[in-house]
Amino acid sequence: MKAKQRKSPLRPSVAEALAESIFSGHYQPGDFVPKELALCEQFAINRSAVRSDLRQLVDVGIIERISGHGSKVREYADWNILDPQVTAWMTRYAAPNPKVQREILTFRLDVEPYVAMTAAKRATARDLVAIEEAYEGMGQYLHNADSGEERRLHSDYDVAFHEAIFKATHNIVWAQLSHILRPSIYLLVSMSNVSETDDPAESLERHRRLMECIRARQPREAFRAAQAVLAGTAKALGLEAPETSLGRSVELD
Amino acid sequence: MKAKQRKSPLRPSVAEALAESIFSGHYQPGDFVPKELALCEQFAINRSAVRSDLRQLVDVGIIERISGHGSKVREYADWNILDPQVTAWMTRYAAPNPKVQREILTFRLDVEPYVAMTAAKRATARDLVAIEEAYEGMGQYLHNADSGEERRLHSDYDVAFHEAIFKATHNIVWAQLSHILRPSIYLLVSMSNVSETDDPAESLERHRRLMECIRARQPREAFRAAQAVLAGTAKALGLEAPETSLGRSVELD
DNA sequence: ATTGCCCAAATGTTGAACATATGTCAGCGT
DNA sequence: ACGCTGACATATGTTCAACATTTGGGCAAT
Incomplete structure (x- = not known):
């Protein structure tokens, strides 16, 4: 043959x-x-x-x-940056392109606190399982982060964590939008090679608090917890929540 | 020849x-x-x-x-319902398909109040011009609505009004997401042929209040005004803000 | 200098032939 | 009687070659 x-x-x-x-x-x-x-x-x-x-x-x-x-x-x-294929390319190749990355992070700062708030209202037990499994995966590959493989796995669980929150809104549009966060999370990986501006343990703790707020059905607190997570990401990326920092200036009360 | x-x-x-x-x-x-x-x-x-x-x-x-x-x-x-081509098809052909339409309206109930709040914070004078022109177009073709042509023009300005608000967020992701609202607005037209459950004058007034909130840079009020607009749309469509009614149950304070 | 015509280059369209994957079913053996 | 095997029909996947159409620019006549 x-x-x-x-x-x-x-x-x-x-x-x-x-x-x-x-x-x-x-x-x-x-x-x-x-x-x-x-x-x-x-x-x-x-x-x-x-x-x-x-x-x-x-x-x-x-x-x-x-x-x-x-x-x-x-x-x-x-560019149709909402297309999953496009975000996949962005995830792989747009790391050296800060202009596009900033736009995405700005959107995440807008959206994710709101998504977290929505998830806190609608999440089912099954949703919480998915979120928790992703969180535990993040913790599992947190230490010994000098290995590129470890960092990649950590990012995979990071993406899974945020995607699970999007899916917990139980709306197909939100669920499909979750593609948009991949690029900035993976960018975080490639950048943390050079600059260690963020403490992984602190980041994990912020994720944990967000998870707990969703579990406890506390929408307002989930909103703030998501803001904290995103602020940490923005800081690690060196993108100091650009002029359009809605997420920071929101006043819920 | x-x-x-x-x-x-x-x-x-x-x-x-x-x-x-x-x-x-x-x-x-x-x-x-x-x-x-x-x-x-x-x-x-x-x-x-x-x-x-x-x-x-x-x-x-x-x-x-x-x-x-x-x-x-x-x-x-x-289905990649975030693709502009898909929403265009939906606008034209999905009128008799209530399942898809409900998902979209649910998303709008989630998103548009938040977009309005964001627009209230970031809108420039130029954005306000676009919003106001669309609003005036809506008013111009409000009466004498027995003509199909008139109704279509009114819808065009209705779409333009909401799209202008999305664009006023000054983020390319939000701007591209504005495609998603076309289907339900045009569905409104085709349905108002048979059922007159909504008073156009009241709807226009709700749009005016939303516009004024954005102009006055009042994010919280813009949020509520957008909720009111969407609630009117949902009622006119006979879709009574389905079980996932985030927009209604949001409590900002 | 402007206008009109013509040509080269690149994309757009078509049709056919061949390759590969999938489901069906007859035939065989156990 | 049951199940495996391989041939066959069908539908999608790939490649190739030829022709049509559109665009941009050069060239010549006015």
């Missing part, structure tokens, strides 16, 4: 490669990406595949195709 | 036709849509075009392609 294992190790994904180039800033809004035939040659695939992948980028608003001219990178505001 | 006018009245969009069938409930989650070759025949186009259109539905999570079997409609929860 012929070596069947290698039969479909997937063709090189042009969409993936272009996304990396664009998100990392190599191609910027207004630039033109290479033409179809050039990409065919570069990746050694046929034109149908290239067109299929380019369409993927068009559908999420990242590039714009001008018939007879080329494919242009669109303005950031046109 | 040959009749050139008809050369590109666009090929029939299979994606559009399938979207209509799916959103209106003709095909439901679990059903299989016609196979590629059947669609080729039905719409008299080639297979590449069909595949291109089907891919569009796959990318937004509406259908799932099973190699060698067919294309299946996915569960509602898997």
